Amino acid sequence: MIGKVLVANRGEIALRVIRACREAGIRSVAVYSTADSGSLHRMLADEAICIGPPNASKSYLNIPAIISAAELAGADAIHPGYGFLSENSRFAEICERVGIKFIGPSSQAIAQMGDKAAARVFAAEAGVPITPGSTGVCASAAEVKRVGAEVGYPLVIKASAGGGGKGMRVVESEREAAGAFSAASREAAASFGDGSVYVEQYLEPLRHVEVQVLADAHGSVLTFPERDCSIQRRYQKLVEESPAPHIPQEVREGLMNSAAALADSLGYEGAGTVEFVYSEGNFYFIEMNTRLQVEHPVTEMIAGVDLVAEQLEIAAGEPLDPAEAPPAKGHAIEFRINAEDPRRGFMPQAGTVEFYNPPGGPGVRVDSHLYPGYKIPAHYDSLLAKLIVHAASREAAIRRGVRALDEFAIAGLETTLPLHLAVLEDEDFQRGGVPTSFLKERELRNEKGLLRLASVSA
Amino acid sequence: MIGKVLVANRGEIALRVIRACREAGIRSVAVYSTADSGSLHRMLADEAICIGPPNASKSYLNIPAIISAAELAGADAIHPGYGFLSENSRFAEICERVGIKFIGPSSQAIAQMGDKAAARVFAAEAGVPITPGSTGVCASAAEVKRVGAEVGYPLVIKASAGGGGKGMRVVESEREAAGAFSAASREAAASFGDGSVYVEQYLEPLRHVEVQVLADAHGSVLTFPERDCSIQRRYQKLVEESPAPHIPQEVREGLMNSAAALADSLGYEGAGTVEFVYSEGNFYFIEMNTRLQVEHPVTEMIAGVDLVAEQLEIAAGEPLDPAEAPPAKGHAIEFRINAEDPRRGFMPQAGTVEFYNPPGGPGVRVDSHLYPGYKIPAHYDSLLAKLIVHAASREAAIRRGVRALDEFAIAGLETTLPLHLAVLEDEDFQRGGVPTSFLKERELRNEKGLLRLASVSA
Amino acid sequence: MSETSNRAGESPQKPLPLDEVEKIVDLVKRSDVGEIQVRRGELEITVKARAEPLLSAAPAISHHKAVPEPASEAAQEFSPKRNGLCEVRSPVVGTFYRSPAPGEEPYVEVGDRVKAGQTLCIIEAMKMMNEIPADVSGEVVEVLAENAEGVEYDQPLFYLRPEE
């Protein structure tokens, strides 16, 4: 039994967890930095504790402050949300040590999947297809060349401790191997304090698909139909949908079985996501995110599951009920509304929300920490709101998305709302199944105040 | 094919229809009174036409103005919403005459169900159980006494042209029959311009349950699991849920079959609701509402159907797909947030919405025309917003309701939000299946700023 | 207003001209401008309108119709008389016709003098012809609607300059 949960996060995901706690009859404790004293997560939680100054390293990433807050509040569990400490195995380990339940997998599982090179090996051993490439870390450019000779070019070098595109280099030919290796290692060392890299075949065009996993403490694993997160800008997802368009049923089953096999062999507990690339009918493991994802609501909408409620139940030791993964229904799309100006190079926006009115009506869900008059601090990430639409078919979901985006009113700063309308208008997007290069291959044009996407001519 | 719909309504239901049009690729035309120039329905429709001054009889009830607006805009259909002209058979007939599709049943079906005494006879002929009482209209107090002698007291006299409790009198014994008859006739004549009344056995305690019907132009009828609308104040529904708690499956089937039989024998087209009283295992027909109801979203939430989209398709002549009434899933509850002060005798509130932030997150739907800064005109009904929650079970839906109501922020005027929290806290409500006398049997108490319901001691 | 210059030789005991401030406040409110500043010599008065914090932001977001436009109510309050002109507005929704029948002469032209009660136009609504009369006597200054076009309730149709 969990009686009180400390939510070690901010913004919409802190609200998401606070809401789930409230509905489960669990008391919630918000932690906040001094920059977030006017935040909804502080106001909606049952209790709130200030843990530090605006700088995240001294507040939301400040392990001693968060553990102290949990001890002071008498919380018996901590929900890390996403980002911040959610995939920090040391944090999970400290929680384990001080007897506070970390809502997520064991610190060991986090560490195993946190080392991306080792995770590849682990996945391969669990029978999950991996992209052809190095077995574990590459110690030198020579090893990159050896892989190149074996699987062919282009290759991609990735940081083993990484994610999000940092420490990543594409290698078009053997000539580039040495330069790319040292550049990637340097960047990885600078970004993650660990210069280890590994190398894979570079598949292009590819789609990013991922499978949501729920696993309980008793060995049961549930998986859900895949999400497609191919609409990205600089490796940041912008639009996610489920199910992925035009994925054959046998591939879907393959994805779900692979994700289940990996979770199983990890002895995984809680919610997690296994990410794959999908290219020309084949899929390959990329990495596993050992936490809740930003885009979890699209799965919730089509499967009728409450993933955060499930996390809380799993953390309390309750067994999963396989009936909780019923056949998915309809199609859901999520749009990330960021405080960025798509008309000016996605320049980050801060300031006050002068006017705010989210859309309503059927099939519309909004997860957001905004309110009219809210001052957006400049210290944290730019996600303002997630709009999720659900309808009987993908076509209907797109139309609902257009309707809801058009109603969504945020004034006082620029947001990515117009970009999403432009994406929904794109014919390739409407057909479905576009690759991750979708946005890179298009330029944004301003036409009569509306944003449109136009293909970049070759 | 319908290309353009005039929405002959205002407030949240006008928005509901405009949203459905938008999602169906149909242009929408809003009509508005001068009091509604700052309304969202005016702003979100594709076109908007001012049809008159604030007084509804000169604007939203002004048939020539609305027909003229439809002709000017070139609308090929009119959606009447609920209230106003939605059950006005003359309006439907004029639409038929001028060749504008009235989105709803034929004027004849509206008229047949509009005469409540005749509707009883019609329902009985269709094999639908009706409350014991008069066959058609009662011409005199003597007829009331004859019914009393036959079925016993108490009886209830109702206006044949009526609805909403007007022209209604309970008759406890034969002694009261003459007085009640003349009072009811007088009130009915004053309220509806028609003094006809009929009499029924007065069942108490009773629950109000109703069945949503969809019927296409080709003879197909779909029905959905019943809604329970027993939480009422002065015959005005406040909370509605679906399915009704503790209704045996065979009763559910009986209700749905009765509703289908009635719609069938009427040659009904469009969306409609057959209302029943449910008392001690039996159900009896009360009336049929030949329009969309305020509480239609609870059915949408559990059945995954879009009733307004279906109305538009039916109006366009498309056949219903029986797959559109899949097994209902979970439990939904709707709360009507009215501009009324529950702490002061439900005094109507007008004024400006100083702050507005609707709740978000999973399983929460808000249908509302509010925005921060909106000035609520004093001329129309008090419904500000509908909050609908959906969860896997009734218990979970109640907890979600508490969470969402507590987050729902409306400042600048008093609303029924605290009343709803008090209802959800009530143990009898939590057990489920309370009668329509629920609120009458309780008094509202103010405890430390919170509203609570307490049983009135006998 | 003080005629002496600033700095040296000031007379700070002189009371502030609060009645003049009040007039400027009035002017700001009536005129719907953002700010008025008056300076003469040492005296300077600045009055700023209260920012509409909510709705003033609306124009910032281009395509989002959901943000309320400044309500037209205020405009309507003032419009019946603009520069001493009388506005004739449509009492019904319908089609505006300037002449009794196609091909016939318009009821009125710009420059015509009309008497109160004289028909200015007809508006057809549901096959009914509604004659719209002048409510004052005076000169037709402008016709604001197009012949045979739809007009909504309260839409301005004519400007009349009333007789003195």
Next chain:
Amino acid sequence: MSETSNRAGESPQKPLPLDEVEKIVDLVKRSDVGEIQVRRGELEITVKARAEPLLSAAPAISHHKAVPEPASEAAQEFSPKRNGLCEVRSPVVGTFYRSPAPGEEPYVEVGDRVKAGQTLCIIEAMKMMNEIPADVSGEVVEVLAENAEGVEYDQPLFYLRPEE
């Protein structure tokens, strides 16, 4: 208030025209303008309306926590010095202890004179004892937290009256 004049030729001894300020305040409140500024010579009076009509409504709804409380930021800006007192705030989240160990004497009592750098209390966080020093020399005026209770980041712990 400073007694020396800041500008040559001014007559700072002259009393401030508070009644006039009050009248302008009245005018701002009555007229609902945003700001009035009146300057005459060396005298300048500016009165701004309270902004944020949005959130002022918050107290109207009692139990709805979702409506933002007036942010505490403003309060915090002013708090480091209240009436010339220095506030010592907690730099960490933890448990506040007034003495080095249970049963021992408190580090300081109200009325004690402390030197800058002297330990005032300890805050335990994750079994670590953090000594919290005085940042100025002066007198302990008030102890704001309870012994053995939790304190959050930035929570005021002591008031010190700094030495002259």
